[in-house]
Amino acid sequence: MQVSHSKEIANFHIVGINYKKTDAAIRGLYAINPAQYEQLLEHARAVQLDDLFVLSTCNRTEVYGFAANPGQLIDLLCRESNGDKSQLEELAYIKSGEEAIRHLYQVGTGLDSQILGDYEIIGQIRNATKFSKARQCLGSFLERLVNSVLQVSKLIKTETGLSKGTVSVAFATVRMLERICPDIKDKKVVLLGVGKIGRNTCKNMIEYLGVKEVTLINRTLQVAADFAGQHGLQYAPYENMVSEMQAADVILVASNAPQPTVLADHLRNASPKLIVDLSIPFNVEAAVGELSHITLVNVDELSKVQDETLQNRLGEVPKAISIIDEHMEEFLYWYKMRKHAVVLKAVKDKLQEIHTREILQQKNGGHYKMEDIELVSSRIIQKMINLMAGKVRKETDKSDQYIAMINDIFETGVNQE
Structure with a gap:
């Protein structure tokens, strides 16, 4: 199938779902892992969609790119994810042209984040576009736009207080643990998954709550061993996951596996526990939350943790918007000038064609x-x-x-x- 579309700004679209209209369970259906992303881009190239990228985080999945219509981006996402097309069409937001451009600025600067001013999102955008570019699916328009967003994000971070103070999923976890488990420093904690979120949460627990008895479990044992050695913690092989969880008081799950790794059968006869699922899609089976002796918390509940830091950040929003407006205007000026340059070159080529033809006619070999x-x-x-x-x-x-x-x-x- 061939897809015909021009790189006019009206054909630049964003299709996505986020925390505002969907819960984590639904978002998990449309989450894209690296293998799915690879397949999505391969199919995109096959249908001549060659200037796009996918942003997939715990709070959103969005496809940005040029297409004849947004439906083509919906098809791409549903083809590789586990989500249903009709459901996505009902829940998705669609933005085109300048509205889509502004949305990317707002996402990249944390204005559209579940936690206002979340600065981690810009790294996720950088990685998503780098992945796309390496597979020849990021054109000059999107590359220039993302570079502008990266610059604006840096300016807002240094020139406003939008990202000041510690507010993140990892820190929200600590605040929640502090509230519902005040004696956590005396509890046995198991961290399943030693990726970025797991590491950050663990470090926050140690620093802010004084937690010392933490056992790390990771599919790659050496990753757990290295982190445990740096922070004086314990670690255990993945094969011991069930026994370690059964002996724990608090279980943090940040494994980010495509399917649940913590099952109700693992904990049915265990002692009372608090389980925090930081993964998207969920890595704790829904049935676990139905066990009477288990308290299960997921990322959506964590995002409700409020802090005076967030109130302070709200006052910085107008400054951030002003910076976005200025740089978005510069980007649109570049886009218009690029279009003019194409026209002027075509005019020059046309004049050169006339000139060459007239010279040949006049010269006649003499x-x-x-x-x-x-x-x-x-x-x-x-x-x-x-x-x-x-x-x-x-x-x-x-x-x-x-x-x-x-x-x-x-x-x-x-x-x-």
Whole structure:
């Protein structure tokens, strides 16, 4: 199948779902892992969609790119994810043109994040676009736009207080643990998954809550061993996961596996526990939450943790928007100038074609004389005038605009009033 579309800004779309309209369970259906992302881009190239990227985080999945219509981006996402197309069409937000561009600025600067000012999102955008570029699916428009967003994000971080204070999923976990498990420093904690979120949460627990008895479990044992060695913690092989969980008081799950790794059968006869699922899609089976002796918390509940830091950040939003406005205007100016450059080059090529044809006709195998050159130049000038006059005669409803533009471009000094 061939997909025909132009790189006009009206054909730039974003299709996505986020925390505002969907819960974590639904978002998990449309989450894209690296293998799925690879397949999605491969299919995109096959249908000539070659300027796009996918942003998939715990709070959102979005496809940004050029297409004849947004439905083509929906098809791409549903083809590789576990989600249903009709459900996505009902829940998704779609933005096009300048609205889509502004959305990316707002996402990249944390204005659209579940936790206002979340600065981690910009790294996720950087990684998503780097992945796409490495597979020849990031064109000059998107690369320039993302670079502008990266610059704006940095400016907002340094020139406003939008990202000041510690508010993140990892820190929200600590605040929640502090509230519902005040004696956690005396509890046995198991961390399943030692990726970025797991590491950050663990470090926050140690620093803010004084937690010391933490056992790390990771599919790659060496990753757990290295982190445990750096922080004086314990670690255990993945094969011991069930027994370690059964002996724990608090279980943090940040494994980010495609399917649940913590099952109800693992804990059915265990002692009371608090389980925090930080993964998208969920890595704790829903049935675990139905066990009477288990308290299960997921990322959506964590995001409700409020802090005075967030109130302070709200006051910085107008400054951030002002910076976005300024740089978005610069980006749109670049886009328009690029379009003009294409037209001007085409005009130059057209004039070169006329020039070459006239020279060949005049030369006829002989040497040039001054009168030959003057005659050729005269004919070229006349042909240019004829081209402009023909267009003005053909487009009668726009003739006054064309003449005014030509008058202005060539600075004739003629007063048309």
